Amino acid sequence: MALKNRKLVLFLIFFLLFSFIPFPASAAVDGLKISTKAGFNGYVKTGRGFPVSVTVENSGNDFKGDLLINFYPTYSSSGSRAIHIDVPKGSKKTYSVSFPGITDEGQYTNPTGKNIFLYEGSWKNGKEVEFQGSKTLAIKYTDQSWKTLGILSEEPDRLKELRPLPADSKIETVVLEGSNIPDEQSGLDYFDYILLDGFPVTSLKPDQQEALLAWVKSGGVLIAGGGPNVVQAYGKLYSELPMETRIESRADLTGLESSINPGNEFKSVPVYFGASSAKGAEVILKSGETPIVAKRGVGNGEIWQTAFSPGEEPFSSWKGYGEWFSSILVKARPLKAGNVSGYFNPYDSYFSNVADVNEYFPSVHFSTGQIVLMLVFYVLLAGPALYFILKRIDRREHAWWIVPSIALVCSAAIFAIGAKDRIASPQVSQMGVYKAFGGRMNGIEAVSLLSNTGGDYTFSFKGGEFNGIPGSSFGPSPAPQRFAVIEKGRKEDSATFRNVEYWSTRTLYGSASIEKAGGFETDFHYSGGKITGTIENHFPFDFENVYFWSGMKKVELGPMKKESVLNVDHELNQKYLLAPSFGGYGSQGPGFYGAEIEKMKKSRLENEGISFLYNQSRAQNKPIVYGMTKDQVLHADLVNKKEKTTSISLIYQDVEIAGEVNGAFTVNEDSLSFDLIPIKGGNIDFPPGGKEAYLEYGIYEYTLHLPPQLSTGTEKFEEISIMLQTGQAVYSIKDVKSGEFMSLESPVTSITDGPERFVSANGEITIRLDKTGQGDPNVRLPSVTIKGVAGK
Numbered sequence: 001m002a003l004k005n006r007k008l009v010l011f012l013i014f015f016l017l018f019s020f021i022p023f024p025a026s027a028a029v030d031g032l033k034i035s036t037k038a039g040f041n042g043y044v045k046t047g048r049g050f051p052v053s054v055t056v057e058n059s060g061n062d063f064k065g066d067l068l069i070n071f072y073p074t075y076s077s078s079g080s081r082a083i084h085i086d087v088p089k090g091s092k093k094t095y096s097v098s099f100p101g102i103t104d105e106g107q108y109t110n111p112t113g114k115n116i117f118l119y120e121g122s123w124k125n126g127k128e129v130e131f132q133g134s135k136t137l138a139i140k141y142t143d144q145s146w147k148t149l150g151i152l153s154e155e156p157d158r159l160k161e162l163r164p165l166p167a168d169s170k171i172e173t174v175v176l177e178g179s180n181i182p183d184e185q186s187g188l189d190y191f192d193y194i195l196l197d198g199f200p201v202t203s204l205k206p207d208q209q210e211a212l213l214a215w216v217k218s219g220g221v222l223i224a225g226g227g228p229n230v231v232q233a234y235g236k237l238y239s240e241l242p243m244e245t246r247i248e249s250r251a252d253l254t255g256l257e258s259s260i261n262p263g264n265e266f267k268s269v270p271v272y273f274g275a276s277s278a279k280g281a282e283v284i285l286k287s288g289e290t291p292i293v294a295k296r297g298v299g300n301g302e303i304w305q306t307a308f309s310p311g312e313e314p315f316s317s318w319k320g321y322g323e324w325f326s327s328i329l330v331k332a333r334p335l336k337a338g339n340v341s342g343y344f345n346p347y348d349s350y351f352s353n354v355a356d357v358n359e360y361f362p363s364v365h366f367s368t369g370q371i372v373l374m375l376v377f378y379v380l381l382a383g384p385a386l387y388f389i390l391k392r393i394d395r396r397e398h399a400w401w402i403v404p405s406i407a408l409v410c411s412a413a414i415f416a417i418g419a420k421d422r423i424a425s426p427q428v429s430q431m432g433v434y435k436a437f438g439g440r441m442n443g444i445e446a447v448s449l450l451s452n453t454g455g456d457y458t459f460s461f462k463g464g465e466f467n468g469i470p471g472s473s474f475g476p477s478p479a480p481q482r483f484a485v486i487e488k489g490r491k492e493d494s495a496t497f498r499n500v501e502y503w504s505t506r507t508l509y510g511s512a513s514i515e516k517a518g519g520f521e522t523d524f525h526y527s528g529g530k531i532t533g534t535i536e537n538h539f540p541f542d543f544e545n546v547y548f549w550s551g552m553k554k555v556e557l558g559p560m561k562k563e564s565v566l567n568v569d570h571e572l573n574q575k576y577l578l579a580p581s582f583g584g585y586g587s588q589g590p591g592f593y594g595a596e597i598e599k600m601k602k603s604r605l606e607n608e609g610i611s612f613l614y615n616q617s618r619a620q621n622k623p624i625v626y627g628m629t630k631d632q633v634l635h636a637d638l639v640n641k642k643e644k645t646t647s648i649s650l651i652y653q654d655v656e657i658a659g660e661v662n663g664a665f666t667v668n669e670d671s672l673s674f675d676l677i678p679i680k681g682g683n684i685d686f687p688p689g690g691k692e693a694y695l696e697y698g699i700y701e702y703t704l705h706l707p708p709q710l711s712t713g714t715e716k717f718e719e720i721s722i723m724l725q726t727g728q729a730v731y732s733i734k735d736v737k738s739g740e741f742m743s744l745e746s747p748v749t750s751i752t753d754g755p756e757r758f759v760s761a762n763g764e765i766t767i768r769l770d771k772t773g774q775g776d777p778n779v780r781l782p783s784v785t786i787k788g789v790a791g792k
Helices: 001-018 104-109 155-164 206-217 229-240 320-332 346-358 367-390 398-426 592-613
Strands: 025-038 050-058 064-072 077-085 092-099 118-120 127-132 147-153 171-176 193-197 219-226 247-251 269-273 281-288 291-297 301-306 427-437 440-450 455-462 466-468 483-487 491-498 505-514 520-527 530-538 543-550 553-560 565-569 624-629 644-654 663-667 673-681 692-695 700-707 714-725 730-734 741-744 747-751 765-771 776-781 783-790
Touching: 025 064, 025 118, 050 064, 050 077, 064 092, 077 092, 077 466, 092 229, 104 118, 104 301, 155 320, 171 320, 193 320, 206 219, 206 301, 206 346, 219 229, 219 320, 247 291, 269 291, 301 320, 320 505, 320 673, 346 427, 346 505, 346 592, 427 592, 427 730, 427 776, 440 466, 466 491, 520 624, 530 543, 530 553, 543 565, 543 741, 592 624, 592 644, 644 714, 714 730, 741 776, 765 783
Parallel strands: 025 127, 077 483, 147 171, 147 193, 193 219, 219 301, 427 644
Antiparallel strands: 025 050, 050 092, 064 077, 064 118, 118 127, 247 269, 281 291, 291 301, 427 440, 440 505, 455 491, 466 505, 483 491, 520 530, 530 565, 543 553, 543 624, 624 644, 663 783, 673 700, 692 776, 700 765, 714 747, 714 783, 730 741, 730 765
């Protein structure tokens, strides 16, 4: 009997305990069916944004509510995207949204697999309801080492020779329709290239057109085909093209290189061309004096333009079309997120380069002297002083409560001094690094919260500026829909952290882009090792300090208010100006009080942050100017709370500088920036140091960029010396006049007979590496030295 009583008591205890645990309310909604389509043909890429199409069919009563879809951009981050749905009885609606990224590592924290949740009314009231249809996103991951070409054409069958492209190009193709283009730029991150073939861009919604242009500016490569009516068809994109299309003519294109040569029908092909439409345009391929392929940098991306229509005959039936076209694509070098050496998840680098140190908040620091003084004061007050005072008034019996009271008061005072900032209001820390170009800024931003009470905290941002993900170094939430919810609006976006604990941190981090941001206007001249001129600040921010950086030399120019001008006159003692050198820096460990944390954040931005952005850009051995500002670059505000915000951001910009180099010069590999691009097959990874590369079997182009002062046409090249480690690959150097590659077989090659023929008009030297066999992947990059004389 006793045993039965004990079992009954235990049962009652467990029943009472579980009765206090809140479980989400869940009910079924009759007649509501939800289906989803993620990515493109169901495929996504790790760390890249992707679209999701949600179709809701309602055969029951009218329904209004929120659909939440969980996503895991990295192993240590997770969140949920909210979609507001309103589906009357008997109707069917489709909603399109974009997610900032996803990885298959997230599935390990979500063993149940459910990542779609439906709430009647607002998701904030916790009333979850059931629905018909899959509760998970059906996702397949494509190979990160392959690039992706999207084909946007009204008649995609005309481009059948580009589907698929040769396997050794490692470029897959996806046929798109206008309805596939998302309203948000992040939804296009799957693509490295997008080809427009006779497609009327003006038929897209304004948001889709903006997303397409923003995708280019953030690092994509757009290939625009020629035609008779492209002015009307391309709309606002037309002003971004590298050349006009006002001249209609015919060109001989039998010289296009492919293993299957063009036929006689290529002798007279309709072309549409004109003068270069903007600064920075460059003709890549000519037929006589007729430009056939041109390109122009637009932000961090590029627009390539063909004078011919890609889907017209004779191209559409040319068996060598895919081989030729892929050879053009690989030279375009797309810079979309994740498309870099090693094919890593970019969000991991965003966190390690910027976001992790943003989670440190300052706290009151008591020095050793202050602590000693407090102890001495307490000992004297609670000891001798108190004894004599109580003895004098004959009240020594009150010591039993006065001594602990003094201890409590002292402890409370110390606590209040140390915790006053954390008690008074929530704190927000912002940290960002940005590249400025053409009045726009692209970069990385981190926004961290330190709560002062428990509860929900909602950040609001200007719509489309911040593509942040919730995460930290502590791992993802097992229930993202109850951890952080992201909502997108036309004018404002928001991110809500649920049930934040007292004095806890939460972080959002990711890519950011700001339109109409202004820039530095520079009028610099470089001569005799001295830089002179002026710099104007047209950013809407005040800078604590502005710097000029060339090679290993960093010069402080001074503080700048917005719309102010600085006169510049500094000795650099450099023969020519170079890209900044980032090696050998590193950032210090964190302190726990204001000055040390701020110093650490500045160090992180100057070293890891700026080098990460610069190395992922299209900068070609150019120096930079940059400034540090404490103004909010990206506005992140807490809703219905008065927060204390601290912000620090670094903004940099490439600098074009007129300059003169006179006399003999010698340029070695330390003064040459480079690109290493796989042309056929292959994969690249760089170990620390940058002088070696891990190369898989394939063909690569190693392009070296001379300092801009040696690309003015006034220099005479006398010798190009090339040192190789033979046996690792087969090497050849490009003759820019003939377009042919000359074999390099000796460990040391000295070219003195017409070396200028190996230097392009914009100061580039191209060496081809043919990595054969499956031997040691570690390849020492060629060491190049250029000698000559400069001057008028």
